[in-house]
Amino acid sequence: MRPNSMTRRAALAGGAAVLAAPALAQPGWPDRPIRLIVPFGAGGAIDTLSRTVAARFPDHANGQSLVVENRPGAGGAIAGAFTAQQRPDGLTLMMADVGANCIAKEMNPGLGYDPMTAFAPIIHLVSLPGALIAHPDVPYRSAAEIIAAAKERPEGFTFSSAGNGNGSHLFMELFLKRAGIRMVHVPYRSGAEMVTALVRGDAQFGFPTVSSALNMVRDGRARAVAVSWPDGTPLLPGIPPLAAELPGFNCSVWHGIVAPAGMERGMVLRINEVFGKIAAMPEVAEAVFRQQAGRMVGGSPENFADFIRRDHETWAPIISEGNIRSQ
Numbered sequence: 001m002r003p004n005s006m007t008r009r010a011a012l013a014g015g016a017a018v019l020a021a022p023a024l025a026q027p028g029w030p031d032r033p034i035r036l037i038v039p040f041g042a043g044g045a046i047d048t049l050s051r052t053v054a055a056r057f058p059d060h061a062n063g064q065s066l067v068v069e070n071r072p073g074a075g076g077a078i079a080g081a082f083t084a085q086q087r088p089d090g091l092t093l094m095m096a097d098v099g100a101n102c103i104a105k106e107m108n109p110g111l112g113y114d115p116m117t118a119f120a121p122i123i124h125l126v127s128l129p130g131a132l133i134a135h136p137d138v139p140y141r142s143a144a145e146i147i148a149a150a151k152e153r154p155e156g157f158t159f160s161s162a163g164n165g166n167g168s169h170l171f172m173e174l175f176l177k178r179a180g181i182r183m184v185h186v187p188y189r190s191g192a193e194m195v196t197a198l199v200r201g202d203a204q205f206g207f208p209t210v211s212s213a214l215n216m217v218r219d220g221r222a223r224a225v226a227v228s229w230p231d232g233t234p235l236l237p238g239i240p241p242l243a244a245e246l247p248g249f250n251c252s253v254w255h256g257i258v259a260p261a262g263m264e265r266g267m268v269l270r271i272n273e274v275f276g277k278i279a280a281m282p283e284v285a286e287a288v289f290r291q292q293a294g295r296m297v298g299g300s301p302e303n304f305a306d307f308i309r310r311d312h313e314t315w316a317p318i319i320s321e322g323n324i325r326s327q
Contacts, residue, residue, distance in 0.1 A: 029090050029270045030064040036257075037069050037083050037094040039076030044191070045211060045292055046255055049126060050095045052287050053278055060277040075165055075326050076100030077111060084118035088263035090271060093122070096258045099165060102312050106319040107165045107326045116312060119258040120268055121304040123275045128253040128294040130171045130228040131210045131236060133195075136220060138204050143179075143226045143245040146205070150181035158184045160194040160203035165324055167253045168194060171207040171228060173318050178246045198222060209253055210235055210293035228252060235293045251314070256297075256304055268301050 034057075038050045050068045057066035071079040080100030086092040094100075096119070099107065104115050132143065140146045150157055161169035164187050176183060186203050188194040191212040198206045199221045206213070206222075210233055216222040217236070226242040227233055228251050242249040257275050259268070278284060279298040288294045318324070 027270065028062075029267060029274075030061050032091070033065045033067050034061070034090070035067045035069050035092050037071055037079050037092065039071065039079035039095070039097050039100045041070050041072040045128065045209065045253070046095055046097060048291060049255055049288065052284060052291075053125070053275070056278045056281060056284060057274070060274050075104070075107065075163065077104045077108065077326070080104055080115060080118070081111075081113050083258070084113040084260055086260045088120065088260040088267075090259065090263070090267050092260065093271070094119070094258050096121075096254075096256045096308075098167060098170075098254065098311060098315070101258055102308055103165065103315050103319060104326075106316050107324065116309075118261050120261050120263040121301050121308060122257040122259055122268060123272045123279070123301065124254065124256040124297040124299055124304040124307055125275065125279055126255050126288055126292075126294045126296055128255075128292050129210045129233050130167065130207050130251065130253065131213050131217070131224050131239070132172075132175065132226045132228075132242065133198065133206050133208065133213050133217065133222045133224050135198055135201055135204050136223055137201070138223070141223075141225070142240075143175075143242055146225065147179045147181055147245070150179070150183065154182050155184060157205060158186050158203040159205040159207070160186045160188055160197045161206065162191045162194045162208070163187050163189060164326060165319065166191075168206060168208045168212075169324070170315055170318060171251055172205070173322055173324070174251060174314075175207065175242065175246070175249070177318065177321075178249060195222065211291065214293065233293050254297075254307070254311070272301055 038047055040046050054066040054068050076097050076099040083094040101115050105111050140149055159172050191208050194206055195208055197203050217224045224236050224239045227239050230241050230243040230250050232241050276298050279296045285296045
């Protein structure tokens, strides 16, 4: 969940942030429609991204279609388990998420697959920033003020999330750990529900993605305090990064393409090349920035594998220390 620096220019340039793919080894792929397993239901951020990518897929994939197949449930683990059981033949891919493809085993020790070994990482597509937000009646205007108040009133504040182990939960837990404070967690079932709960005053703070909070921040129903990326985001001008108060703080929601483990190397490279071309399209970068405040990433399969390992190293101790489990 760690982004590199982002500006609007970089977000729209697209190709500047995407590394060139290695030489092709399977130029005939695909020769039939490919299904893309999405671990959450229709209408959410990951589904929107998947359909944005699917719309451009035929342009770079021999005219074949990418068929989005939503398999929600268990925080993404249902989709993860299904994908892990498929043949690594390039006909079934998955839009990866931190839950299903990185930390699901920590969240549910009885899980039937290990996210760190069950998949072949293909390409890191997008990173999305989070925002620490507060109810408008909360008098604290900065992260420093929130930290100071929470130290004076341990257990005196609440925060909402989109569910145990969701990015909005993990972001806040990382903030609390780094700040040395505590708050009471109130989990909901979706990003929309968690932000609505905060607007109602059922919780005082939240840490959703910028895209989930943006409309409510703009119309004054919630107040943005800080952004999870070190250089902020142009969609929330003037809102400082948490790193200004907590040096090194840096996290993001991320998505990418993975396949079942055991895929032949040439196939991995071919799929990476196709999705790398999609990630480099300026109109895709524009849509991701406009809809989700995110930026395209791209890069090699090795880049993505290393990124997932680093993210696992960040969140595994947070989950263990907090005894966080799937709902």
